[in-house]
Amino acid sequence: MTATETHTSSDVEHAPVPVEGPAVPVEGPAVPGGLAGALSSGDHKTLGRMWVLASLLLGGFVLVCGLLLHLERADLPGIEVFAGVESFRQFFTLYRVGLIFLFVAPLWVGLATHVVPLQIGARGVAFPRAAAAAFWGWLTGAGILIASWAIDGGLVAGGEQRAVELSLLAFAMVVVSLLAAAAVLLTTMFTQRPAGMSLERMPLFSWSMLVTGAVWLLSLPVLVANLVIMWVDLRGPSAVRFGAGQNLYEQVSWVFEQPQVFVFAIPVLGVVGEILQVAFGAPQRRWGLMLSLVGLAAVFSFGAGLQRFFSPTAQTTPLYVLSGFVVAGVVVALLGGWADLGRRTRRLPRPSGHLAVAMSALGVLVFAAMVGLVRVLGAAVGFLRSFARNNESWQSDLDRALAPLDELRGTMAGAGLLDLVALAAVIGAVAGLFYWSPKIFGRRASHAAGFGVAAILGAGGLLMGLTSTVAGFLGQPERPSTSFSSAGAEVAAVLGAIGVVGTLVGLAVVAIVALRGAAALSQGASTVPDPWGGPTMEWFAASPPPRENFGAEPLIPVRSAHPLWDAPAAAAADKDAP
């Protein structure tokens, strides 16, 4: 049973009493400032900011690649972006690898590295030097990865062999660095919590990062194994199978496909849950159920066992079909939980910039989950036919209704799903940046900017993802062999043009967020610890938090998942105590 389940209706009236955090930074040994400080820092806040800013900058580069791909698909007269299909495929693989491993995953790692230790009441991360090594390893790997693509490498046939080998090693370095960062975060969450902060009392964002990190830790080493096998095979006089150019991307494609791709968007649920609680000013009921649902979505996003290259029927298995249903079901169930929050308070949430961005992320994620559900329905044809084996009429009905969905495999619908999930993750992370801006940047992000970003990024994301999905339904191939010709080529070209607009919009917003963040960092800090009336421990710390986060003041006792809202009750209990 959780503490939140005992609340009566009177408990959910409105905003909690803000708790004054320690305002005076703690004295400590002098640390170098400026560039030297950033380069040598093991402080989780500095590292978190560096992860965020670096991933936003690299994200801009990745979106430019996406823009070029959409331009090519748009087939605009007089614009020939790529010299040939091989060149297109090179950018196609760079875009996909970059979108997840240079943009989405490091953005979450950055946000979590900054926020999670504060949320759980820790003074820092468990292994500061390992955390720093993870960041610098990732940044170096990312640089080499892009350079290797630029010198005709990448995960494609026809590339320069040494450059392809370098691409594989750099990709492995990026993944291993992200794994190291995830391991540091998980260890922090398991070992640095203060008394009272049990796992089920962890804030929803920290919990979502815990389950996400755990699934990364169990699935991404398999990706590293794929890369190492490819590299060893490629080192021989002639590649047998694994290192053959046309097989390179195929062996790692499972990371960018359903269900694995959803694991990169699980923290969106955590960010949305945190922001909604604050917007309604009331604690979430059935806390344990909410945590379980987020965990369930993460578990069913494990896709390392569903590799089409080694098992061509992987995407027709019951597990694959079930994963689509579970992820969509979990998202719907969580929506119900959050609707219950509004029903109990009987009023609308307090409008804010971060709420608008979070709702935008949730909208894109719901849409992505539904697209995922439609895709697994196609894969379920054979599975469902076995249930109707004694009734030919049912079988033909099933074929008529669902077989066209099965033909979505290999079309742009897959790219659309990846775009939608990745953009939901990016928008969710931006919502987190807005919400935790007092802690991360030392300044409160403006609500007007939040509304603008929510509208623009949400619309841009939907334009990118939706157009690709519709192009998939029209039969446009994901990776063309010779051309993009399909049944609806003209319509697909129009959709590609719309996708260009969507990417441009997304690119502009990412650039603005990165520049605004950098500007806020250079402009000094506000000292308001808790501008939103947040319930979790990070709002107890000053804004921005001092070294070691909470100064010399004692932390408030943790008695539920929202300790700051419990503080008045705790104070009263302490006062009444003999």
Next chain:
Amino acid sequence: MSAPVLAASEPVATEPVAAAVAPRRRTLQVGTGFAAAAALMYFGGLLGVYFSERADFLRANPGQSWIPAGARVELTAPTVMAWTLLLSVVTMQWVVHAAKRDDRRHTLIALIVTAIFGVAVINQTAFQYRQMELTIDGGSLAAPLIYTISGSHLALVIVALVYLFVMAVRTLTSPAPSAHLDGMTAAALLWHVMVFVYLVIWVGIFVTK
């Protein structure tokens, strides 16, 4: 607004928690546990590919050998390595036991014996590579896979040895070795995982071929 109340069954933290919360014990063990889990999944991925490719090959080429003609993948060296590593499990636990009792002399002896076993395994792997005469020449799927898996295990042995060395220095230079038991136990955990992985490789690749 009235503050939310607590369920009667909820445990209540009655004392304010000091900000300077000392890290819980076993940080290194937990961190190493996560690293070991990742290593297990890495080898799981490698072996999954190996078994899948071998099954496909044997299905497509009934009666043919998965190991290419001319290569000598014998069982003797891998079996000796398996026994060496099994013995090292015992000596590794001896290290932990001695450190726990602040017995510096036995900790040192057990560490040296464990390290010798580790180095012996590296030596035996090098011998096996020379003996196998298995080349990555584009003619066989088995060759790159066997080298990837055994080479990755070799790397894991080296990592486990370095980790053991670092923890040994920390422990033996400390006035009380038991104060560094967390690190020594973490090194032992990684060592045991390394041995477990080899036993799976031994059965999966060398015994069943």
